[in-house]
Structures are given as structure tokens and as C-alpha cells.
Amino acid sequence: MPILNYTEIPEAHKGSGLQDTFEQFAGEFLELLGIHLVERPSRGADSGKDLIAEDVRKGRLGKSSIRYLVSCKHKAFSGSAVSPTDEQDIADRVKRNGCNGFLGIYSTIPTSNLQDKLANLGFEYELFDNRRIERELFRTREGLALAKRYFPLSIKQMAVENPSPVLIFGELQLVKCEICGRDLLGKVKPPSFLGGVLGYCIETTPMHEQEPTIVDLCWYCKVKCMKKMEQRLKEKNLEEDGWDDVYDYLHPTRFVTLLLQNFDLIAQMNSQARAKFETFVASAFQYVSRELTAEEKEIRERMQEMGMSI
Ligand SMILES: [Zn+2]
Numbered sequence: 386m387p388i389l390n391y392t393e394i395p396e397a398h399k400g401s402g403l404q405d406t407f408e409q410f411a412g413e414f415l416e417l418l419g420i421h422l423v424e425r426p427s428r429g430a431d432s433g434k435d436l437i438a439e440d441v442r443k444g445r446l447g448k449s450s451i452r453y454l455v456s457c458k459h460k461a462f463s464g465s466a467v468s469p470t471d472e473q474d475i476a477d478r479v480k481r482n483g484c485n486g487f488l489g490i491y492s493t494i495p496t497s498n499l500q501d502k503l504a505n506l507g508f509e510y511e512l513f514d515n516r517r518i519e520r521e522l523f524r525t526r527e528g529l530a531l532a533k534r535y536f537p538l539s540i541k542q543m544a545v546e547n548p549s550p551v552l553i554f555g556e557l558q559l560v561k562c563e564i565c566g567r568d569l570l571g572k573v574k575p576p577s578f579l580g581g582v583l584g585y586c587i588e589t590t591p592m593h594e595q596e597p598t599i600v601d602l603c604w605y606c607k608v609k610c611m612k613k614m615e616q617r618l619k620e621k622n623l624e625e626d627g628w629d630d631v632y633d634y635l636h637p638t639r640f641v642t643l644l645l646q647n648f649d650l651i652a653q654m655n656s657q658a659r660a661k662f663e664t665f666v667a668s669a670f671q672y673v674s675r676e677l678t679a680e681e682k683e684i685r686e687r688m689q690e691m692g693m694s695i
Contacts, residue, residue, distance in 0.1 A: 389519050389532065389539045391461035391492035407459035408435050410535045411490040414518060415455065417528055423452070437482060451509055453488040454479045461492040461515070468496045476506050486510060490518070550671040558668040560631070563603055564610035564617070569631050570668060578608045581631030583665060585650060585658070586623040597626060599654040602661040604631065634669035 394407045412422050415438050424437040436455035441448055458467045467489065479487055486509035489495065494514040503510045513521070522528040533540045550557055550570070560569045562581065569581030583604050587597040601623055605614040607630075618624055627650070633639040644666070654662060677685065 451486040454484040584625040587626040637673040
């Protein structure tokens with residue numbers, strides 16, 4: 386599925402004052418690729434060109450350059466492919482502008498007829514269709530910044546669909562499987578055999594007959610490390626009195642309901658188990674929270690200076 390929605394860039398022939406936006410984007414995109422712009426977009430009669438760009442290549446025997454006639458076609462609103470009818474007299478336009486190559490930047494795709502036509506013209510050509518542009522943009526940090534400016538909604542949507550942990554503690558706090566060391570919070574899929582378990586442990590033979598106290602917590606890979614964890618607990622005279630799926634703590638609404646549901650459980654924990662639970666919850670919180678605002682960061686720093694935990 387493509388991530389960028391090219392209709393975020395206004396249509397070229399509409400007189401909104403933004404009709405050059407796609408050309409401007411194309412110019413910045415080429416510069417991102419290190420292709421030098423010789424002529425920038427300007428409004429008005431364009432004698433069949435949109436931009437002229439130069440790609441300087443360094444070889445062992447010196448430099449050579451290709452001067453491209455750049456054609457921008459923004460057809461994302463109709464969704465139709467760019468055909469030979471959209472690109473007429475290519476050879477003539479290239480020659481007339483003193484170029485020796487053709488470069489198409491399209492917000493849709495080219496038809497195979499257009500590709501055949503270009504292949505038979507006998508000079509260099511490059512086509513950047515919607516997918517190729519997207520791939521190039523996502524390759525570098527600078528590309529992503531450019532995408533953010535021209536496709537703000539698409540990038541926002543991408544962030545929603547691909548959440549990443551927020552570094553509220555300065556650096557990422559990991560919860561590693563106590564058996565094999567795998568990070569149990571990273572890339573956890575919805576409850577699956579590959580997920581992790583948060584186990585609440587009690588003593589197998591309690592010293593007294595009261596309500597069992599949770600004396601320890603353990604976390605490990607659900608299937609792969611279960612047997613070994615059972616063994617380890619046994620050696621310590623412990624057993625699980627209940628468990629939660631690690632994934633549930635990474636789901637924003639489940640996180641809240643689980644904490645509320647587990648009040649009684651937390652009350653049964655001794656100080657050691659409670660400390661481990663706090664570490665786990667704080668780590669999981671990185672995945673369900675948002676970044677601190679500047680003011681919130683300041684408050685956090687001030688409270689830390691005063692020795693308060695935050
Ligand atoms: Zn493991």
C-alpha cells in the first residue's frame with residue numbers, strides 16, 4: 386500500500402495560486418537526489434518544459450553531465466496514467482532546450498506505451514512514478530522531512546499506523562526476557578505465540594496460611610522460554626499465581642484497564658515484586674504515551690532536582 390497521498394498537493398491547472406506546488410516539490414525532490422536544478426519552475430508559457438536539471442557524474446577520467454528536460458505531471462486527482470498524449474514531441478522538446486536527457490516526475494504511473502516510446506528515442510531517460518518517489522523520500526532523514534512538508538496528512542497517518550516508543554525517560558527502557566534476553570516490548574504482535582508473559586509469582590509452600598503474597602515477577606517469551614522459566618521458578622520454590630500477556634500492556638486502552646483491574650493484585654505484592662512491577666509498567670508506558678511538551682520536561686527536571694520521583 387502506498388503511504389503518500391499525492392492529492393495533498395494541489396492540482397496543477399486550478400487557479401488557486403498553488404498551481405505550481407507539484408513542480409516546486411519536483412524541484413526539491415531532484416535536489417534531494419543531488420541533481421542540480423538549472424532552471425527553477427516559473428509560471429507562464431513554458432515551451433513544453435517544466436524544469437531543467439543537470440546530473441553531474443564523476444568518472445575515473447573526469448566529469449560528465451546529463452542535462453535533463455524535466456517534465457512534471459500531476460494526475461493524482463484523476464488517477465490516470467501518463468500516456469504519450471500527455472508527453473508530446475519529447476525529442477523535439479529535449480533538443481530545443483539544449484538537453485540530452487528526459488526525466489519524468491509523475492504523481493501516478495507512466496503507461497507502457499510511454500515507456501516504449503522513451504526507450505526508442507535514443508537518449509537517456511529516467512521516470513520517477515509515485516512509488517519510486519515514495520521510496521526515495523523514505524530512504525533518508527532529509528527525504529522524510531521533505532515528505533512531511535508536502536504530504537503532512539499522509540506522514541501523520543503513517544506515524545499513527547506505525548507507532549514507535551516515546552523516549553520519556555531519555556533513553557529506551559527495555560524489558561528483556563529473563564531467559565533468552567530478547568526485548569519483549571519491541572515489535573510485539575497482538576497476542577501470539579511469539580509474545581511475552583508477565584508472571585506474578587507466589588511461594589509454592591507458603592510459610593503461613595494467609596492470602597498468598599506475590600513475592601516476585603517474571604517476564605519471558607511465551608512459548609520458547611516457558612519451560613526454562615518454570616524450572617527456574619521451581620528452583621526458587623516459586624510458582625505463577627497468574628499472568629498477563631505483555632502485549633496487553635502495550636495497547637493504550639488495555640494498559641489503563643489492566644492497571645485498574647490489577648489494583649488488588651498490586652496490593653498483594655511485596656516490595657521486591659512491586660519494584661519489578663513498577664519497572665515493567667514504566668517501560669510499557671513508553672509505548673502508550675506521548676512525547677513530553679517542553680513545559681512538562683521542565684517540570685520533570687525540576688522535580689528530579691528536588692529528589693522527587695517522576
Ligand atoms: Zn526468551
